[in-house]
Amino acid sequence: MERAARTGSAPRSRTPLSKGRVLVTAVALADEGGVDALSMRRIAQALDVVPMALYKHVAHKNALLDGMIDVLVGEIDPPAEGADWKTAVRGRVLSARRMLLRHPWAPEVIESRMKARATPTPAVMAYLDSMIGLFRAGGFSIALVHHAMHVMGSRLLGFSQELFQDTPGGEPDPDAPPPEEMAARYPHITALAMAVAHDEDSVVGSGCDDQAEFEFALDLTLDGLERLLART
C-alpha cells in the first residue's frame, strides 16, 4: 500500500521547480529564521526536493542571495506618475523602507553582496536607473544627480541605518552593566533616552517614533537637495 501511494505520481511536490520558486521560498525562510539559518539544504527541504536540485536553477549560494535581493527590490512600488521629483523620490524611498521592514535581514545581505559584485544586481540597476530618471525629470543636471545619488546613498533602498534602535530587542547582553552604572558611564545617552521616553505621550515603551524619525532624516536630505537645485 505504501507502494500504491507512491506510484503514478511524482514522489515530491507536483509543481516543477523554477528559479522563481526557489527564490521566493528562500526569502520566506529568511523572513522566518533570519539569513544565518538559511542554507541550501534547508531550502531544498522546504521545497521537498533533494539539495542538489537547487543547483539547476542557481549557480551557487551567492547567486541565490543576489536573486533574493532582486525579489525584494521588485517589491518596491513604481514611481508615482505625474508627481514632482520630490514627492516621487520620497514616496519611493518610503516604499523601499516598508519593504525593508518586512525583510529585516535585507541590509546585511545587500551590504555584503553589493560589495562583492562588480555591478549591482539587475533589479537594483533598473531601480537606480529609474531613480536617476526621476531626478533628471525634475531638472537636476547630470552633475547634480551624481551628487544626489551619493547623498542619498543606501537610503534610496530604505536603509534606516540606525546605530542603535531606541526600541531595544534582540539578545539580552549577559555582561551588560546595571542601569546605574550605565548612567554613569554613558551620561549623554542616558539623558537622551530618558528625555525621549518622557517626551511624547506615546503608549509604546520607548517613546521614539522610528517612522517619524526616518521621514525627518529623509526630508532634511531632500530639502538640502532642493536647495542645491534652486541655486542652479
Added chain:
Amino acid sequence: MERAARTGSAPRSRTPLSKGRVLVTAVALADEGGVDALSMRRIAQALDVVPMALYKHVAHKNALLDGMIDVLVGEIDPPAEGADWKTAVRGRVLSARRMLLRHPWAPEVIESRMKARATPTPAVMAYLDSMIGLFRAGGFSIALVHHAMHVMGSRLLGFSQELFQDTPGGEPDPDAPPPEEMAARYPHITALAMAVAHDEDSVVGSGCDDQAEFEFALDLTLDGLERLLART
C-alpha cells in the same frame, strides 16, 4: 634532537593568549581574506593554538565579532579639543571613514551584529555617548540631538553606503549584458557614468572622487543640522 628542541619551553607561541591578541589577530585575518574566510579554526591556526583555546577568551564567535567591532571603533580619533561642534563632528566622522576604508568588511559585520544585540557594543556606546556630548556642547537641545543622531545614522561610523561603487571591482559578472545593451537598458545610469568619466580631468579611470563625494554628502547633512540649530 627533536626532543631537545621541544623540551623545557612552551610548545607553541611564547606570549600567552589573551582576548586582545585573539581580537587583533581576527581583525588582521579579516583584513586579509574578508570576513567570510574568518573561522575560529583559522584564527587558532594563525595564533599557533588549538581551536578550543580561543573559547577561554571569547564565549562564542558572535562575541568575537562584537570584540572585533570594538577594536575598530577604538581606532577612531578622539574629538578635536576646543573646536566648534561642526568641525569636531566632521573630523570624527572622517576619521571613522578612514577606519572603514582600512577594514572593508566592517559595515557588514556591524550591520549584522548591531541588529542582533539589544544594546551596541561597549566601545560603540562610548563613541555614541561622546558624539552626543559634542552636539550638546554645541548648543543642541536634547530633542534636536535626538533628531541629529537619526539623521546622521550610520554615517557617524563612516558608512559611505554607496549602492554602487563608481570604481568597479569585485567579481566580474558572468552574465553581465554587453555595453551597448547596458546603455539601452539603463540609459540614465549610462549617461551619468559617461558624464562623470569625462567630467573631471582625473588620472584615475572612473573620474569619481569617492572621498570628495563622501564629504559633500556629509557637509550637506551637517549644514542641514546647522540650519535647524539656528532656527531654535
Added chain:
DNA sequence: ACCTGAACACCGTTCAAGT
C-alpha cells in the same frame, strides 16, 4: 542525457577523556 546519493573539505561547539 539527466538526476542524485555519497563523499569531500570544511564549519562552530560539545564533551569526555586525558594530564
Added chain:
DNA sequence: ACCTGAACACCGTTCAAGT
C-alpha cells in the same frame, strides 16, 4: 583543575555512480 583531542551536527559543493 585545567587543557585538548575526538566527536557531533551541521555547512556548500564536487563527482561518480545510477537511471
